[in-house]
Amino acid sequence: MESDPSVVDPKARKAEQARSLIGEKAVLVPYMREHVPRYYQWMQDPALLLATGSEPLTLDQEYQMHLSWTTDPNKHTFIVLDKELIQGDFVPGDPHVEAMVGDVNIYMNDPSDLQLAEVEIMIAESQSRGKGLGEESVLLMMEFAVEFYSIQTFCVKIGESNMSSLKLFRKLGFVDASYSEVFKEVTLELSMAENSPRKYFEKFRLPSASTGLSVILEVS
Numbered sequence: 001m002e003s004d005p006s007v008v009d010p011k012a013r014k015a016e017q018a019r020s021l022i023g024e025k026a027v028l029v030p031y032m033r034e035h036v037p038r039y040y041q042w043m044q045d046p047a048l049l050l051a052t053g054s055e056p057l058t059l060d061q062e063y064q065m066h067l068s069w070t071t072d073p074n075k076h077t078f079i080v081l082d083k084e085l086i087q088g089d090f091v092p093g094d095p096h097v098e099a100m101v102g103d104v105n106i107y108m109n110d111p112s113d114l115q116l117a118e119v120e121i122m123i124a125e126s127q128s129r130g131k132g133l134g135e136e137s138v139l140l141m142m143e144f145a146v147e148f149y150s151i152q153t154f155c156v157k158i159g160e161s162n163m164s165s166l167k168l169f170r171k172l173g174f175v176d177a178s179y180s181e182v183f184k185e186v187t188l189e190l191s192m193a194e195n196s197p198r199k200y201f202e203k204f205r206l207p208s209a210s211t212g213l214s215v216i217l218e219v220s
């Protein structure tokens with residue numbers, strides 16, 4: 001008999017719940033199975049598929065994709081919660097589906113250089129765009145990647161007509177590295193080796209936030 005994809009394996013759940021990153025406007029929580037149905041709904045939107053370079057998947061395939069993103073050691077993904085939409089207090093380990101508005105990933109996809117990570121960001125819910133959530137989520141993810149995976153270089157691939165995303169990453173100091181005529185896509189890079197990570201994150205951190213690392217919550 002096939003296993004029911006909506007049933008949560010307790011061990012996987014424990015690992016999933018391990019870590020949340022707290023920002024000023026966003027909370028990044030691990031991608032949990034409870035998030036999959038809403039994520040699947042987002043990815044029915046042709047504009048989001050195009051902007052993220054994704055293929056449409058069935059719900060079952062989205063559950064498989066969730067498994068890949070949460071078990072592959074070279075992939076790290078968080079769901080972005082909009083703090084303004086969290087009902088009650090934020091509870092570590094709770095998926096807070098009511099507040100999920102997007103996701104942010106890193107993928108170490110070059111086996112010869114595990115200090116190079118490709119970043120992806122999506123704020124899928126239009127009412128949560130333009131509030132600084134995309135920018136803060138990318139910064140939180142990059143801080144996490146430098147601290148826990150010693151990432152030295154970040155890259156991002158963006159369609160040449162995706163002006164909002166190009167502006168976001170250029171604002172964060174990413175510079176154009178290459179262009180694919182075939183995919184009509186620009187690759188931008190940011191080298192942390194050329195930046196002091198501490199100074200970099202202080203520069204982009206909102207003035208009210210603490211210096212250094214963001215608040216990282218771990219559930220034992």
Ligand SMILES: CC(C)(COP(=O)(O)OP(=O)(O)OC[C@H]1O[C@@H](n2cnc3c(N)ncnc32)[C@H](O)[C@@H]1OP(=O)(O)O)[C@@H](O)C(=O)NCCC(=O)NCCS
Pocket residue numbers: 048051052102119120121122123124128129130131132133134135136156157158162163164165167168169171
């Ligand atoms: C690109 C995207 C992540 C931006 O998220 P967001 O939360 O709306 O962006 P923010 O509010 O954090 O804006 C940060 C910066 O991004 C740029 N930006 C964001 N939206 C913009 C828009 N509509 N027009 C121009 N620039 C924009 C600006 O530089 C902005 O800084 P500023 O406010 O000081 O000008 C979001 O629009 C999205 O998810 N788009 C679809 C998916 C996608 O394209 N992902 C990128 C592939 S990696």
